[in-house]
Amino acid sequence: MTYECIMAGFGGQGLxxxxxxxxHAALIExxxxxxxxxxxxxxxxxxxxxxxxxxDEPVGSPIxxxxxILMAMNEPSLDKFEAAAAAGAEVFVDSSLIARKVRRDxxxxxxxxxxxxAKEMEATSLANMILLGAIVKKTGCVKCETVxxxxxxxxxxxxxxxxxxxxxxxxxxxxxxxQDK
Amino acid sequence: xxxxxxxxxxxxxxxxxxxxxxRHYFGxxxxxxxxxxxxxxKRMPKIGGTFLQAESEIAAINMVYGCASxxxxxxxxSSSPGVSLKAEGMSYLAxxxxxxxxxxxxxxxPGLGGIQPSQSDYFFMTRGPGHGDFRIIVLAPATVxxxxxxxxxxxELGEKYRMPAMLLADGTMGQMMxxxxxxxxxxxxxxxxxxxxxxxxxxxxxxxxHHIVNSLYLxxxxxxxxxxxxxxxxxxxxxxxxxxxxxxxxxxxICVVSVGITARVAxxxxxxxxxxxxxVGMIRPITLYPFPKEALAKAAAKVKGFLTVELNMGQxxxxxxLATGCAKPVAMCNRVGGMIPSTDEVLEAIRxxxx
Amino acid sequence: MxxxxxxxxxxxxxxxxxxxxxxxxxxxxxxxxxxDELGIEGRTIGIAPVGCSVMAYDYFACDMIEAxxxxxxxxxxxVKRSLPESVVFTYQGDGDLASIGLCETVxxxxxxxxxxxxxxxxxxxGMTGGQMAPTSLVGQVTQTSPYxxxxxxxxxxxxxxxxxATLDAPAYLERVAVNSVAHVRQAKKAxxxxxxxxxxxxxxxxxxVVSTCPTNWGLTPEKACAFVEEKMIPFYPLGCYKxxxxxx
Numbered sequence: 075m076t077y078e079c080i081m082a083g084f085g086g087q088g089l090x091x092x093x094x095x096x097x098h099a100a101l102i103e104x105x106x107x108x109x110x111x112x113x114x115x116x117x118x119x120x121x122x123x124x125x126x127x128x129x130d131e132p133v134g135s136p137i138x139x140x141x142x143i144l145m146a147m148n149e150p151s152l153d154k155f156e157a158a159a160a161a162g163a164e165v166f167v168d169s170s171l172i173a174r175k176v177r178r179d180x181x182x183x184x185x186x187x188x189x190x191x192a193k194e195m196e197a198t199s200l201a202n203m204i205l206l207g208a209i210v211k212k213t214g215c216v217k218c219e220t221v222x223x224x225x226x227x228x229x230x231x232x233x234x235x236x237x238x239x240x241x242x243x244x245x246x247x248x249x250x251x252x253q254d255k
Numbered sequence: 256x257x258x259x260x261x262x263x264x265x266x267x268x269x270x271x272x273x274x275x276x277x278r279h280y281f282g283x284x285x286x287x288x289x290x291x292x293x294x295x296x297k298r299m300p301k302i303g304g305t306f307l308q309a310e311s312e313i314a315a316i317n318m319v320y321g322c323a324s325x326x327x328x329x330x331x332x333s334s335s336p337g338v339s340l341k342a343e344g345m346s347y348l349a350x351x352x353x354x355x356x357x358x359x360x361x362x363x364x365p366g367l368g369g370i371q372p373s374q375s376d377y378f379f380m381t382r383g384p385g386h387g388d389f390r391i392i393v394l395a396p397a398t399v400x401x402x403x404x405x406x407x408x409x410x411e412l413g414e415k416y417r418m419p420a421m422l423l424a425d426g427t428m429g430q431m432m433x434x435x436x437x438x439x440x441x442x443x444x445x446x447x448x449x450x451x452x453x454x455x456x457x458x459x460x461x462x463x464x465h466h467i468v469n470s471l472y473l474x475x476x477x478x479x480x481x482x483x484x485x486x487x488x489x490x491x492x493x494x495x496x497x498x499x500x501x502x503x504x505x506x507x508x509i510c511v512v513s514v515g516i517t518a519r520v521a522x523x524x525x526x527x528x529x530x531x532x533x534x535v536g537m538i539r540p541i542t543l544y545p546f547p548k549e550a551l552a553k554a555a556a557k558v559k560g561f562l563t564v565e566l567n568m569g570q571x572x573x574x575x576x577l578a579t580g581c582a583k584p585v586a587m588c589n590r591v592g593g594m595i596p597s598t599d600e601v602l603e604a605i606r607x608x609x610x
Numbered sequence: 611m612x613x614x615x616x617x618x619x620x621x622x623x624x625x626x627x628x629x630x631x632x633x634x635x636x637x638x639x640x641x642x643x644x645x646d647e648l649g650i651e652g653r654t655i656g657i658a659p660v661g662c663s664v665m666a667y668d669y670f671a672c673d674m675i676e677a678x679x680x681x682x683x684x685x686x687x688x689v690k691r692s693l694p695e696s697v698v699f700t701y702q703g704d705g706d707l708a709s710i711g712l713c714e715t716v717x718x719x720x721x722x723x724x725x726x727x728x729x730x731x732x733x734x735x736g737m738t739g740g741q742m743a744p745t746s747l748v749g750q751v752t753q754t755s756p757y758x759x760x761x762x763x764x765x766x767x768x769x770x771x772x773x774x775a776t777l778d779a780p781a782y783l784e785r786v787a788v789n790s791v792a793h794v795r796q797a798k799k800a801x802x803x804x805x806x807x808x809x810x811x812x813x814x815x816x817x818x819v820v821s822t823c824p825t826n827w828g829l830t831p832e833k834a835c836a837f838v839e840e841k842m843i844p845f846y847p848l849g850c851y852k853x854x855x856x857x858x
Contacts (some may be wrong), residue, residue: 094261094432101261101434109261109432113287113370134523135516136431139597279692305691309684310717317681317714321657321688324675329688347678456673456689458696461652465622467667469676 075130077215078138080155081202082123083147083168088202091228092145093124095206098224099216100128108136121150128215143213145205147171147188156181164213166205184212184251191246200243207247218248259434264402265290267435268332268358268422269298271406274438276445277328277356278304281318283311283337286370287426288360291332302442312337316344316357323353324468326451328410332358334426335376336367338384345419346385350470352454352485354413356406357391358422360429361566363593371593372426372516374566380423381544381574388482390489392420392496393543395514399433401541407438416492417452418485423543425566427516427595489545498541499550503529507536509608510554512575513564514540516595521564524601533609540571548578555579562586562608564601566594618642620651624668631824631831633788634662634730637797638669640788641701641728644802645672648809654697655689657682659711661703662736680711683718686725697808699726705735708768709744715770722779722813726804729770732821733842740826744768747845752826767845771818775851781813783851787820787843789835796848812855820846 079096081089090111100107110125125138140160146152147168156178159165163181170189186208188201203225210221221244229237262270269291272280280295292308299306305322309315315331322329333341338359348355361376363369383389392412394405405422413420451457456466472478503525504510513521518539528535538554540547555561560583563572572587579585588604590596596604617623620642628634645651654672658664660679667674677685682700690698707715707729718725734752735741741754745767749758759767771785782804786797797819804815820842822834829837852858 097432098261101259107261107434110427111430113426113430133433133519134526135520135598136427136433137516137520137595137597139599279688281688307687307691310713313681314684314687314714314717317678317684318688318691320677320681321675321685321690322692323688324685325655325689325692327692329692343678344681351676456655456675457693458653458655458673459651459671465671466673467676468674469667471664471676 077128077143077213078141078160079126079128079143079145079209079215080123080138080141081126081145082121082151082155085122087122087147088199089122089147090124092202092206093126095221095224095228096126096128096210096216098228099220102220102223103216105129105216106132108133110136121148123151143209143215145209147201147205149174152176164209166209168201168205170201184208186247186250191250192243195239195243195246197239197243200240203240203243204247204250207244208251209247211248211251259436261432262399262435263290263430263432264396264399264424265360265429266294267399267403267437268406269294271403271438272330272356273298273302273304274440274442275328275407275410276442277330277410278302278446279322279327279329280305281307281309281315281322281329281331283309283315283333285334285337287362287372287429288332288334288358290429291358312340313343316341319355320344320348320351320353323348323355324351324456326455326457328356328445330356330358332360334360334362335364335373338376338379342385345391346387346389347470348419349383349385349389349391350387351468352417353419353468354410354417355419356409356413356422357419358424360424360426362426363591369593370426372566372595373591373593374425374515374517375568375570375591376423377543377565377567377570380421381546389485390544391418392416392492393423394421395423395541395543396428397515397518397539399428399431399435402428403435403437412496416488418488425515493545496542497545497547497549499547500539500541501550502537502539504536504538504554506534507557508559509533509535509605510558510561511535511537511564511605512540512551512561512571513537514543514571517564517566520596520598521601523598524605527598527602528605528609531606533605535605535609546574546578551575551578552580555582558583560584560586560608562588562604564588564596564604567591618646620645620654620671622669622671626669627665628662629825631822631834632662633819633821636788636794637728637730637819637821638666640794640798640801641699642670643798644805647802648805650697650805650809653695654699655693657686657689657698657700659700659702659706660737661706663701663703663730664737666701680706680709681714682706683711683714683723683725683727687718687721687723690723690725697726697805699728699805701728702730703736704729704731704733704743704745708770716774716777719774719780719814719816720777722781724808724811724813726808727816728801728804729816729818730821731770731818731846732823733767734823734826736823736826747841769846771816771851774816779814780816780852781854782807782815784853785818785820785846785848785851787838787848789820789822789838793848807855818846820848
């Protein structure tokens with residue numbers, strides 16, 4: 075199986091970081107993978123995305139034309155990548171930030187009020203981790219327990235104090251998918 | 256080889272260089288290669304090395320020239336517009352027969368261009384990047400693993416042939432992360448071996464005649480001689496050091512030729528085309544200078560045609576035509592300005608050639 | 611028989627190519643004497659520029675590197691960072707140091723790089739046959755200022771010691787001349803000090819030597835020395851512009 079995941083939204087939402095955690099988890103599991111950021115001057119506020127491929131086969135192109143997992147954290151990103159998504163793709167929408175519904179009926183939409191949930195945790199900036207939790211739980215692209223290990227390895231020394239909160243946020247994502255069933 | 260770690264291509268180059276015993280990095284920030292400088296600025300002070308943010312690309316390459324004159328492994332890195340500024344320095348390095356590593360993580364041009372991936376410095380790098388008659392070794396990595404591995408190769412080939420060597424990557428290669436087995440750390444071992452050429456300017460210690468690192472020959476017959484000698488070395492390099500990867504070429508009727516990110520897109524497209532029954536394979540040049548001419552000429556005898564996939568207006572396409580003597584048609588699928596062809600675009604181009 | 615005068619050891623036996631009356635020979639000798647007196651020849655690495663002194667690499671007996679035009683301070687930085695125990699000097703003219711290489715000059719000074727720069731200011735491009743230099747005087751006729759340097763269109767001459775003295779990092783900046791015995795003696799002291807500073811780890815030292823170019827000035831060697839005294843020195847006052855050792 076090859077998971078082709080695009081995480082997209084505004085700069086500053088931690089999209090590159092959540093992609094990094096997913097990539098690390100894949101590394102820990104001995105999977106083949108690639109992580110490719112959109113790069114440029116849009117460090118804050120502009121559009122931003124990253125592409126993560128997790129596969130049992132060696133990764134060819136790291137560029138994803140038709141994602142089978144999409145995480146959208148703003149409307150322009152949903153507009154752009156919904157159209158490109160593969161049939162049957164899992165589309166995760168931060169419903170606190172995006173009012174509209176997914177228009178295609180050949181993809182599977184999951185609405186996570188991630189930013190609201192993060193606010194309740196008093197950690198608005200961790201909506202990305204809640205969504206990551208939801209993605210991992212729902213798609214099984216990596217194992218849930220690997221994500222915690224990946225987070226420990228990925229979080230910078232400067233932010234090590236935030237590890238517990240990050241783990242909690244990922245856990246909220248897992249829980250949300252459990253309730254969703 | 257060590258356990259796999261997750262790194263950006265740019266970081267893999269920097270760490271690999273350190274593990275090869277490079278302790279001197281001189282550079283100037285420019286997207287999309289700045290991670291190399293940032294990584295070096297963090298690591299070098301901790302291992303007794305030098306990281307120096309130079310006042311310009313020109314100064315940086317000349318610092319490399321000075322350091323390389325002392326026989327040390329020195330490097331600089333930049334992206335296309337910055338590499339234009341290094342052209343003078345590369346010419347002097349070549350003229351003085353100094354090995355050094357230059358990394359070019361290409362972005363779109365000409366002029367200030369853009370910051371997205373490109374392969375449009377192909378001609379500039381492979382034809383001798385600067386004034387005068389010279390070449391530099393040009394290596395084209397297509398994975399983060401190769402970014403690391405080719406760093407060592409570039410140092411070693413440069414020293415063996417006494418010429419500058421370049422890693423020519425596109426922005427994607429620098430920015431993407433993949434698992435990489437870093438080369439074993441033989442930095443200290445290399446440094447303790449005291450390896451430095453018998454030509455280096457390290458001080459005479461009043462025990463030998465002075466060494467001169469120089470590229471000035473005011474007598475034309477001497478300059479001609481020096482040029483010819485250098486090209487004899489290039490001939491040996493061309494004969495012995497060509498590297499390329501062949502992918503599904505055994506029964507191929509169409510041969511894709513591509514490097515870096517486009518070679519990876521092409522691999523996906525080739526897999527898709529094979530599923531449709533199209534006999535297509537790929538030759539991926541790993542050394543761009545020396546260019547694997549013989550491999551392509553050999554393929555020309557078997558295939559119906561070639562298809563280059565590149566991020567420029569057809570620069571490598573010309574090399575394929577030269578290498579094969581235009582024995583078979585050489586088509587092209589290209590995007591420029593920072594655009595990258597999609598798998599579907601390449602697949603469509605393959606289908607067209609298969610008709 | 612007692613030897614009372616001989617060629618410094620730090621000069622090779624190569625015959626200098628400089629024009630008759632040119633003061634490069636004097637300055638080469640002063641540099642070599644400094645190297646001899648400090649006993650540093652074996653660990654000295656010199657950087658030759660592009661300009662009349664391009665072939666200085668043949669004249670100094672220490673290891674030598676030929677740099678591209680203006681880049682000698684960057685090359686010197688690379689050498690010094692590689693071999694911190696070595697003594698590294700550049701020998702540059704006014705076009706090399708004050709025009710095309712001004713960025714390298716200022717930046718290297720600003721870093722306080724522990725090197726020695728010998729700067730030959732003769733207000734003209736000699737090697738290429740007498741064009742206007744960044745230090746050519748107002749009204750000076752050269753091949754590319756045939757009507758005399760006009761500040762309105764060609765700007766004013768640049769004073770390097772004064773410029774660099776605005777920086778915090780340099781250890782020592784002095785302007786000297788070699789147009790008279792007294793001045794040569796002073797130049798000798800300054801050059802020796804600029805090398806000693808480096809040996810003692812004081813940092814960036816630059817000695818600007820107001821020099822002559824009889825050929826391109828169109829003057830006899832004697833008149834060229836007088837020109838230095840009457841025209842050059844009034845615009846480029848001799849003296850010490852910075853000396854951290856003396857708290858200056």
